[in-house]
Amino acid sequence: MLGLFGAGQTWAGNPxxxxxxxxxxxxxxxxTTNADGTLTEASADNYNVYYDGNGTLTLKDATINGTNTTGHVGAGxxxxxDLTIVxxxxxxxxxxxxxNDESQSIRVSGNLTIQGGSLTAQGAxxxxxxxxxxxxxxxxxxxxGIVTAIxxxxxxxxxxxxxxxYGAxxxxxxxxxxxxxxxxxxxxxxxSARGPVTVGSAAVTATGGSGNASYGLYIDSSSPSVTISGGGSLTARSESADRAGGIYVLNFFGSAGAVTVGDNSTLLANSVILYDNSFTENPLAPTGNGSWLIYGQSNQPSAVGGTYTLKENITIPSGAVVTIPAGSTLTIPNDKTLTVDNANQLVVNGELVLEGTFDxxxxxxxxxxxxxxxxxxxxxxxxxEYAGYHLKLKSKKVTYTRALSDNSQYGTICLPFVPTSVADGQVTYYQVEKLGSNVITLVETDFEAGKPLFYRTSGTGSITFSAESAAGVELVTIPTTDSFMVGTMSVATPTAxxxxxxxxxxxxxxxxxxxxKPFRAYVKGQNDASQASVMSVNVARP
Known part of the structure; x- marks a missing residue:
């Protein structure tokens, strides 16, 4: 284990x-370097590796391989x-x-700073x-820059x-x-870190492989913290293991631990866990004004925070239950899929925006x-198509077009939404105030979702009712009834x-x-032969 302890001192200053x-x-x-990673002395006019002698190492399309020199842990x-890599x-x-059977692609006994282009560091x-x-x-x-460490x-x-x-x-x-x-x-x-982890305007992905233990991001510290800010993103995942966590915070010396997601920043993890001085694993709930999704941890009280939009297809693991808490929104965009074994793996106490796929x-x-x-x-x-949902429904935009009868001013309507726009005609809405033996008296009223109404329009051909809202237009799927009218949202065949x-x-x-037909209404009543064959309509003055 020379790679861990043979050079355990941290040097300060240049190498x-x-x-x-x-x-x-x-x-x-x-x-210069060749395809085999061999270095050959060169000049400033043509090089792949340059060291300024003062702590800055420049790599320019370089290919570097490690050596099996004892004490150098197989490092390239x-x-x-301290070292800066440009x-x-x-x-x-x-x-x-x-x-000694160790492999460290890049080993820095000190502080390491990286900037610039692209670097892949692969352990053997x-x-x-x-x-x-x-x-x-x-x-x-x-x-x-773009850094890949494997x-x-x-x-x-x-x-x-x-x-x-290890050190900071x-x-x-x-x-x-x-x-x-x-x-x-x-x-x-x-x-794996022994100090705080901070993500600025960057995209960080940390993934643990399979093993006895698997961690995406692991922090072992007396004051562990993860902070994402500046529009940055962190994705942290683990595989299934005896001990595992997308973010796993270890604090043997106390109970502190924090994951903070700032404005316009995002976190995606399969779990966020704190293991503290009680020697137990507990869910660690993120905080902040950003957004997050923790999709594989049943006991996570804040599985969704803010308004989180899927950037990739996600599968909730078998047996896990994800709850969208009140005040939070999970959005599945039209090119993404959220997959579960059973619908009861997702509980919606906030909002689920479904534009993509969720069976x-x-x-x-x-x-x-x-x-x-x-x-x-x-x-x-x-x-x-929209009946039978257990959740309350909304829609980003809903439209309904009514074909008008020739020379007809009146119609009935019962829509599952309140239209905010009516195209191709002025419309006035009425409800029944009184029903006589040969006359129906109507009075002007406001539109309500699911409420059966008469309407009057001067339009011809067709009129289009619509409503649109980024927050969602509320929908009802069961029409209401009043003392006189019955609404329909599917075909009805009344006998009275x-x-x-x-x-x-x-x-x-x-x-x-x-x-x-659907989205219309009829008037209730018990009819007999004494009634007029055609009822007249009287509109009461307001």
């Missing part, structure tokens, strides 16, 4: 040792002291297994030792870690960091709302009452059945 691809680079200079870049173009550093596969993409004994700071697969009971930061903080100010642990019989970590949405339970995308209602289908046809109102007599 006192710097080896790149097996070449001593401490005194500075220029080198080995530094004792990236130009795309470079790769690949570790090898050293004589090992048989009886640990493998690391990047191993730092001080702090790790990424100022910009721990190799390990056949024995040892660790595989993408990024291991992990700070990703900008750019993209992807850290992945390999498969092992031991423990696999995407990122069995009708079976969802909770005290919240299901917000659908744009829907168009038709007389052919009625409300049937009064119906409107071609601008006239007729009684339903002698048990005759009348077909009333």
């Amino acid at each position: 006192t040792t710097l080896t790149v691809g097996g070449t001593n680079a401490l005194n500075g200079g220029y080198w 870049i080995y530094a004792e002291g 990236l130009e173009g795309s470079s790769t550093v690949t570790g090898v297994q050293d004589p 596969e090992t048989s009886s030792g640990s493998s690391y993409g990047i191993f730092v004994t001080g702090s790790f700071t990424q100022q910009s 721990g190799g697969n390990v056949s024995g009971n040892y660790n595989s870690e993408g990024l291991y930061v 903080a992990v700070t990703v100010q900008s750019g993209t960091l992807t850290a992945t642990g390999g498969d092992t019989s031991g423990s696999s970590y995407g990122i 069995n949405a009708k079976e969802l339970e909770g005290s919240g709302n299901l917000v659908l995308g744009e829907i168009t209602l038709t007389d052919d289908e009625g409300i049937s 009452g009064y119906f409107l046809k071609n601008g006239n109102i007729y009684p339903i007599a002698n048990g005759e059945k009348v077909k009333v």
Whole structure:
């Protein structure tokens, strides 16, 4: 285990040792690299590796391989002291297994800062030792660029870690960091840190591989914290294991632990866990004004925070139950899918915006709302497609077009929403005030969702009722009734009452059945032969 303890001291200041691809680079200079990772002395006019002799190493489309020198842990870049790596173009550093069976692609015994282009650091596969993409004994700071750190697969009971930061903080100010642990019989970590983790305007993905233990982001500290700000994002996932966590916070010395998601920032994790001095695992709820989704942890009290929109397809693991709390919104956009084994794995107490795919949405339970995308209602289908939902319904936009009868001013209507726009005609709404033997008296009224009404319009051809709201338009799927009228949202065949046809109102007599189309209404009543064959309409003055 020389890789862990043989050089355990943290150096301050510029490196006192710097080896790149097996070449001593401490005194500075220029080198080219070939496909095998061999370094050859070069000049400023043509180089892949440049060290300024003062703590800054520049990689320009470099290919660097590790060496099996004892004490250098198979590293392609080995530094004792603080090191800044400046990236130009795309470079790769690949570790090898050293004589002590360790592999650390990049080893910095000090503080490591990375900026610029693209870097991939790959630990080797090992048989009886640990493998690391990047191993730092001080702090790790990424100022910009694209960094990929991968721990190799390990056949024995040892660790595989993408990024291991032993001594201090992990700070990703900008750019993209992807850290992945390999498969092992031991423990696999995407990122393992002994200090706070801060993500600025960057995208960080930390993924643990399979093993006895698996962690996406693991923090072991007396005051552990994860902070995401500046519009940044953190994705942290683990595999199934005896001990696992997307974010796993270990604090043997107290009960403190915090995950903060700031404005316009996002967190996606399969779980967030705090293991404290009570020696038990407990859910750790994120806080902040950003948004998050924790999709694999049944006892997580804040599984959804703010308004979180899926950026990828997500599957809630079998047996896990995710609850959207009141005040929070989960959005499934039109090109994404949320998959569950059973609808009861998702409880909606806030809002679920469903524009993409979620099977069995009708079976969802909770005290919240299901917000659908744009829907168009038709007389052919009625409300049937939207009936039977257990949740209260909303829609981003809903439209219904009514074909008008020729020379008809009056009609009936019963819509599941309140229209905010009526195109191609002025419409006035009425309810029945009084029903006589040969006259129906109407009085002007306001529109209400599900309320059966008469309307009057000067339009011809058709009129279109619509409503649109980013917050969702409330929908009802069961019409209301009043003392005089019955609304329909599917085809109805009343055998008594009064119906409107071609601008006239007729009684339903002698048990005759009348077909009333969806989104219309008829007047209640018990009819007899003494009634007029055609009812007249009187509009009361307000």
